Amino acid sequence: MQRALLAALLVGLAAPLVGVFLVQRRLALIGDGLGHVALAGVAAGLLTGTAPVWTALVAAVGAAVLIEVVRAGGRSSGDVVLAVLFYGGIAGGVVLISLSPEGSAANLTAYLFGSITTTSASDVTVFAVLTAVVLAAAVILTPRLFAVTTDEEFARAAGLRPFTVNVILAVLVATTVVVSMRTVGLLLISALMVVPNAAAQQIHRSFRAALLTAVGIGLVTSTGGVVVSFYADTPSGGTIVLLGIAVFVAATAARAVRDAVATRRHRSAERHSEHEHGPDCGHEALPHDDHVDYLHDGHRHAPHGDHYDEHTYGQEQQTGGRP
Ligand SMILES: [Zn+2]
Ligand SMILES: [Zn+2]
Numbered sequence: 001m002q003r004a005l006l007a008a009l010l011v012g013l014a015a016p017l018v019g020v021f022l023v024q025r026r027l028a029l030i031g032d033g034l035g036h037v038a039l040a041g042v043a044a045g046l047l048t049g050t051a052p053v054w055t056a057l058v059a060a061v062g063a064a065v066l067i068e069v070v071r072a073g074g075r076s077s078g079d080v081v082l083a084v085l086f087y088g089g090i091a092g093g094v095v096l097i098s099l100s101p102e103g104s105a106a107n108l109t110a111y112l113f114g115s116i117t118t119t120s121a122s123d124v125t126v127f128a129v130l131t132a133v134v135l136a137a138a139v140i141l142t143p144r145l146f147a148v149t150t151d152e153e154f155a156r157a158a159g160l161r162p163f164t165v166n167v168i169l170a171v172l173v174a175t176t177v178v179v180s181m182r183t184v185g186l187l188l189i190s191a192l193m194v195v196p197n198a199a200a201q202q203i204h205r206s207f208r209a210a211l212l213t214a215v216g217i218g219l220v221t222s223t224g225g226v227v228v229s230f231y232a233d234t235p236s237g238g239t240i241v242l243l244g245i246a247v248f249v250a251a252t253a254a255r256a257v258r259d260a261v262a263t264r265r266h267r268s269a270e271r272h273s274e275h276e277h278g279p280d281c282g283h284e285a286l287p288h289d290d291h292v293d294y295l296h297d298g299h300r301h302a303p304h305g306d307h308y309d310e311h312t313y314g315q316e317q318q319t320g321g322r323p
């Protein structure tokens with residue numbers, strides 16, 4: 001249980017951090033595909049008696065680099081190549097595992113969906129080292145990753161090489177997939193990369209705040225999921241992902257409530273049938289945030305569509321529908 005918690009902590013930290021760039025690039029499913037390929041690596045490890053963590057790492061990193069090379073080629077058949085790679089990975093993995101001496105349905109399920117009882121002490125050591133590498137790379141590269149993922153043309157113009165950055169990102173994803181294979185499992189790791197980020201983006205708009213929240217959600221759900229799966233005797237990966245989805249639903253609901261409250265608070269001021277405020281209208285203009293308020297007859301209000309919104313102190317942003 002202690003080892004499992006440690007492994008969960010490592011995945012919970014790394015997955016959302018790497019996942020945020022996948023979400024931004026709309027490549028969320030790459031993690032899923034690399035998980036499929038990693039299974040073939042695990043199987044090769046079991047068959048040859050090599051540590052499956054290392055063979056999985058080789059397979060996943062190799063596939064990650066191959067994917068970026070194919071994508072950089074920009075051929076329209078790129079997604080077919082990926083599909084063949086991914087299905088080949090899982091098909092090869094299933095067949096090889098069935099051939100290996102340790103191969104069993106239970107063993108396969110443990111790799112696919114996580115199983116906290118399988119985490120060995122040497123696994124935790126390897127995972128800790130790999131996570132440290134992923135974290136260091138992610139922190140150092142965040143400005144570059146952010147530039148390339150938000151605006152590739154701009155990044156290119158600024159002298160960054162998107163291909164190199166993409167390959168590094170893909171390798172980070174592949175490494176995170178391997179770190180996850182005991183706790184979350186190869187088929188569900190993509191969810192831990194995506195769901196905490198999706199939930200955090202419901203709460204925060206700024207990249208930094210959303211990322212920190214996503215990592216927090218990842219840590220809470222991965223460790224919480226391990227604890228629950230320990231007592232409920234369920235696969236840890238499925239439990240972790242269900243917890244994460246519960247947080248996402250709660251965040252979405254909270255946001256809906258917040259928006260509804262903001263809309264109700266957003267009261268329109270009197271109509272100005274005969275007077276339009278403007279730069280030269282004679283009323284004092286008070287620019288702030290994203291709009292300009294005008295002082296008029298003791299009101300402080302701002303134009304909004306066909307009416308004026310009353311400005312109330314303490315609800316500066318007036319997010320309820322301001323264009
Ligand atoms: Zn005026
Ligand atoms: Zn007015």
Ligand SMILES: [Zn+2]
Nearest residue numbers: 268304308309
């Ligand atoms: Zn309004």
Ligand SMILES: [Zn+2]
Nearest residue numbers: 292293302311
């Ligand atoms: Zn205002």
